[in-house]
Amino acid sequence: MTAARRADGLIQVAVPTWIYLPAAVGTLFVIAPLIAMLFAVDWAHFIPLITSESSRAALILSLKTATASTLVCAFIGIPMALVLARGNFPGLAVLRALVLLPLVLPPVVGGIALLYTFGRQGLLGHQLDLVGFRIAFSTAAVVLAQSFVSLPFLVLSLEGALRSAGAGYEHIAATLGARPSTVLRTVTVPLVLPGLISGAVLAFARSLGEFGATLTFAGSLQGVTRTLPLEIYLQRETDADAAVALSLVLIVVAAVIVIASAGRRLAGLR
Amino acid sequence: MSSVRVDARLDQRGVEFDLALEDGQVLAVLGPNGAGKSTLMLMLAGLLRPDHGRIELGATVVSDAAAGTFVPAHARGVAMLTQQAQLFPHMSVAANVAYGPRCAGQSRSASRATAQHWLGAVDAAHLADRRPAQLSGGQAQRVAVARALAAGPQVLLLDEPMSALDVTAAPTVRRLLREVLGGRTAMIVTHDLLDALAIADAVAVVDGGRVVETGPVRQVLASPRSEFAAHIAGLNLVAGTIGKPGRLRTTWEVEVFGTGEVEPGTAAIALFRPGAVAVHLDPPHGSPRNVIAVTIAELDVRGPIVRVRGIDQPDGGVGLAADITTSAAADLDLVPGKTVHFAVKAQEVELHAALPAIP
Numbered sequence: 001m002t003a004a005r006r007a008d009g010l011i012q013v014a015v016p017t018w019i020y021l022p023a024a025v026g027t028l029f030v031i032a033p034l035i036a037m038l039f040a041v042d043w044a045h046f047i048p049l050i051t052s053e054s055s056r057a058a059l060i061l062s063l064k065t066a067t068a069s070t071l072v073c074a075f076i077g078i079p080m081a082l083v084l085a086r087g088n089f090p091g092l093a094v095l096r097a098l099v100l101l102p103l104v105l106p107p108v109v110g111g112i113a114l115l116y117t118f119g120r121q122g123l124l125g126h127q128l129d130l131v132g133f134r135i136a137f138s139t140a141a142v143v144l145a146q147s148f149v150s151l152p153f154l155v156l157s158l159e160g161a162l163r164s165a166g167a168g169y170e171h172i173a174a175t176l177g178a179r180p181s182t183v184l185r186t187v188t189v190p191l192v193l194p195g196l197i198s199g200a201v202l203a204f205a206r207s208l209g210e211f212g213a214t215l216t217f218a219g220s221l222q223g224v225t226r227t228l229p230l231e232i233y234l235q236r237e238t239d240a241d242a243a244v245a246l247s248l249v250l251i252v253v254a255a256v257i258v259i260a261s262a263g264r265r266l267a268g269l270r
Numbered sequence: 271m272s273s274v275r276v277d278a279r280l281d282q283r284g285v286e287f288d289l290a291l292e293d294g295q296v297l298a299v300l301g302p303n304g305a306g307k308s309t310l311m312l313m314l315a316g317l318l319r320p321d322h323g324r325i326e327l328g329a330t331v332v333s334d335a336a337a338g339t340f341v342p343a344h345a346r347g348v349a350m351l352t353q354q355a356q357l358f359p360h361m362s363v364a365a366n367v368a369y370g371p372r373c374a375g376q377s378r379s380a381s382r383a384t385a386q387h388w389l390g391a392v393d394a395a396h397l398a399d400r401r402p403a404q405l406s407g408g409q410a411q412r413v414a415v416a417r418a419l420a421a422g423p424q425v426l427l428l429d430e431p432m433s434a435l436d437v438t439a440a441p442t443v444r445r446l447l448r449e450v451l452g453g454r455t456a457m458i459v460t461h462d463l464l465d466a467l468a469i470a471d472a473v474a475v476v477d478g479g480r481v482v483e484t485g486p487v488r489q490v491l492a493s494p495r496s497e498f499a500a501h502i503a504g505l506n507l508v509a510g511t512i513g514k515p516g517r518l519r520t521t522w523e524v525e526v527f528g529t530g531e532v533e534p535g536t537a538a539i540a541l542f543r544p545g546a547v548a549v550h551l552d553p554p555h556g557s558p559r560n561v562i563a564v565t566i567a568e569l570d571v572r573g574p575i576v577r578v579r580g581i582d583q584p585d586g587g588v589g590l591a592a593d594i595t596t597s598a599a600a601d602l603d604l605v606p607g608k609t610v611h612f613a614v615k616a617q618e619v620e621l622h623a624a625l626p627a628i629p
Contacts, residue, residue: 168352168356171343171350172352172358173369174316174343174344175315175317175343175344175350175423175427176344176349176370176373176421177344177370178373187358191358191359191360
């Protein structure tokens with residue numbers, strides 16, 4: 001986006017000079033804590049700290065569960081976004097608000113809600129328990145908790161992309177003889193792919209950082225449900241240096257993902 | 271046999287169309303903005319569902335509100351060409367044209383051959399490997415024509431296909447359409463008289479969500495009976511009632527003498543060419559002419575001719591026009607806002623029965 005704006009060379013008239021001051025303050029506000037963390041890291045013991053058994057287990061679990069929940073979000077989020085963007089039935093606005101609820105819900109509350117749904121005494125959990133499925137306090141619970149909080153990110157991003165792409169190309173495809181499923185596969189999805197990817201990246205990053213719902217619904221069992229954020233919180237009580245080192249790892253992983261996807265998006269624009 | 275039959279109503283958009291189109295005929299749908307022309311296209315394409323009535327394409331009833339029949343767009347064999355070419359941006363030109371054949375089940379290689387054929391037909395074979403973003407507006411619209419034809423539609427719908435093109439590209443596309451539409455059943459929405467003359471066999475004038483006038487192109491343009499058709503044909507139209515034979519009286523008590531057999535007491539229109547009008551500052555006396563006082567709205571210089579356009583008529587009709595020479599205009603010292611007198615000989619005025627009123 002920025003590249004495109006620079007390329008046309010037009011002078012931006014809606015950016016008065018003074019706006020740069022609060023913008024700079026805001027940028028510092030985001031960057032300063034990251035820099036502070038770099039100063040706090042015990043670099044001499046950095047490698048041993050992040051390669052301890054518990055740290056490695058947490059990092060691997062985090063990457064696995066975040067990947068799984070991104071897939072879950074894509075699997076159910078793409079159809080949801082399609083219905084929200086293209087559907088036309090009464091109550092759609094209410095439905096959209098409900099779907100986006102996890103975005104504004106405190107994650108701990110989300111975790112409690114999940115517990116009363118999928119827990120052993122929960123609404124569905126009781127039935128699942130009878131057929132031998134126990135979800136709460138398992139790795140599956142971690143994935144569920146992460147999917148619950150990340151889903152709105154993917155749905156919102158994709159719905160926006162679908163709306164701005166419009167239905168014009170889809171209509172043309174239909175008049176050329178394409179069935180609805182063919183239109184979806186050959187026209188709709190390819191056109192909103194950048195939006196889908198950025199939505200998936202957001203969902204992955206949100207899953208990676210998930211803490212509250214996971215702790216409430218899945219607990220903190222090393223190698224099973226103790227993801228990186230939980231490990232960091234736990235280490236902070238006993239070994240502050242380890243917590244700082246792991247935090248840096250989390251930041252790097254998140255930054256790599258976000259920057260890589262931004263690079264892709266810019267490449268797509270060119 | 272008629273190839274397209276529409277008798278359908280859509281309440282939400284306030285339209286009700288009754289229209290038929292013969293096999294192999296090209297119909298131009300003319301009308302002012304917001305008249306419902308595009309709505310008609312969307313109903314035919316299967317992108318809007320009529321509330322009432324039915325639509326037939328060939329022998330198939332594709333939409334029948336009473337019976338609950340509704341054939342979806344992909345199964346109608348109706349290809350659509352819009353203002354914007356709307357080529358799929360993520361596919362090459364060749365893949366765009368091959369899209370219809372692929373959907374119809376052709377193999378990859380067969381569809382590629384079909385695409386090549388149609389790209390050749392629109393003189394765009396050299397563009398096959400390009401991306402749509404690398405095409406000019408005229409090239410893109412030619413490729414869109416190829417894509418629509420490659421789908422092998424029984425009816426082709428064209429929704430103002432030339433209106434977004436610049437003046438140099440439009441004639442090329444118009445010529446192309448004239449070639450490829452020969453013998454096809456097609457409907458073209460346009461506000462450009464040239465399109466109708468160059469491409470269409472018949473004209474339907476649409477206004478206020480209704481078809482107000484239909485007929486062969488020449489007939490409608492030579493003696494239009496609706497205001498819009500008269501306007502685009504460049505004719506003056508005055509509406510009123512026939513009092514005595516050969517005399518039309520308007521609601522604002524102006525009497526127009528003309529020729530033509532219209533039953534006294536019935537609603538009628540008077541038609542005359544702007545070129546037959548003389549402009550005077552004072553009402554001329556003692557000649558067998560019609561004299562109408564007109565307040566000038568605008569002056570439009572067209573080469574050696576100045577078109578003097580009056581303000582809208584008291585009943586809301588388009589203002590009358592007179593074509594005079596530039597020197598005459600200079601002598602008369604015409605400016606907008608000035609009141610002048612339009613004089614036209616009775617022999618130059620045709621009287622016709624008015625269109626039946628829209629219910």
